[in-house]
Amino acid sequence: MVFFEWKEQYELGLPHIDLQHTMIVNMINELYMSLETREEEDTTSKVLAKLLCYVEDHFTSEESAMRENNYPDQDAHLAAHDAFRVKVTRLHDRHRAGERIAGYELSEFLKDWLLEHIAQVDKDFGAFVFQLSEKAKEAFLRQNPDHPLSKNTHTRNLG
Numbered sequence: 001m002v003f004f005e006w007k008e009q010y011e012l013g014l015p016h017i018d019l020q021h022t023m024i025v026n027m028i029n030e031l032y033m034s035l036e037t038r039e040e041e042d043t044t045s046k047v048l049a050k051l052l053c054y055v056e057d058h059f060t061s062e063e064s065a066m067r068e069n070n071y072p073d074q075d076a077h078l079a080a081h082d083a084f085r086v087k088v089t090r091l092h093d094r095h096r097a098g099e100r101i102a103g104y105e106l107s108e109f110l111k112d113w114l115l116e117h118i119a120q121v122d123k124d125f126g127a128f129v130f131q132l133s134e135k136a137k138e139a140f141l142r143q144n145p146d147h148p149l150s151k152n153t154h155t156r157n158l159g
């Protein structure tokens with residue numbers, strides 16, 4: 001059984017963010033396996049470091065997307081990312097200091113945090129970007145009623 005199974009319901013509808021989330025889920029599974037099978041410390045450290053590095057890249061891309069779109073709730077979203085950074089850095093330090101952190105404790109924390117964050121905080125941002133693009137599309141079609149996109153939308157609505 002897979003520790004953390006990706007489900008369609010987690011998707012935001014923003015393809016590059018969704019892809020990053022699925023990659024993070026894969027890495028959490030990899031970390032879980034590494035910790036549970038008590039692989040060499042070196043292997044676990046590398047898997048954990050790779051995961052944290054990828055999460056940081058992911059946060060950076062979400063944060064710049066929020067800035068670009070003038071997202072009104074970006075401060076709260078950034079604060080959530082920062083809280084995660086603090087918590088995970090503490091866990092990583094404990095691991096680096098030689099403490100054997102239970103695979104379950106670490107992987108379960110990452111999984112729970114990610115699921116809750118995606119379901120609430122990331123989803124709100126996804127919905128905001130979707131609304132923006134819908135508004136932009138409507139404005140474009142109002143100005144260009146004969147554009148092929150207008151016909152496609154019309155046909156889809158009829159169908």
Ligand SMILES: [Fe+2]
Pocket residue numbers: 062077081117121122
């Ligand atoms: Fe986020």
Ligand SMILES: [Fe+2]
Pocket residue numbers: 021058062118122
């Ligand atoms: Fe995210």
